[in-house]
Amino acid sequence: MPRLSARTPHVVNFTLNGKPARMEAEPRLLATDALRHSLGLTGTHVGCEHGVCGACTILIDDAPARACLTLAVQLEGRDVRTVEGLAPAPDKLSTLQEAFRRHHALQCGFCTAGILMSVEALLKQNLEPSETEIREVVGGHICRCTGYTPIIAAIQDAASLIREEKEHV
């Protein structure tokens, strides 16, 4: 039987943005590095690498998770969504993304992918979040540029539009 070492790659099977995915990952490989370097999904940003800034937030089984604190091997069997999975089509933004664009809720954009993923999870659970609930979620993300006001407005706008969309289905 071959000797296992800390560098022995594991095969990881999971779902990535709705499609089956497979990769080889050393036990110490972080999910951020796996997504960005092994799978080429560079929309997930890396800031602090300590779980503080929120830039690397992805969804694992619909719950926000810091990818910089997650090992790639922990993705085995999980349903993973990244910012690349938000838009419904290559030429169409999601309602939430479109609201961010309309409200100028991003400048450099470094924080944006992480915020979008946390808010995606919030709106999936609660389409009528109070401003306090929105601020609690956004408070887990550091944005150096916007002052947060347009981000809050974009989220409120998106929630209202998604509610309307659901009423007309």
Ligand code: FES
């Ligand atoms: S890079 Fe993961 S929380 Fe900052």
Ligand code: FES
């Ligand atoms: S838009 Fe630059 S950090 Fe948020």
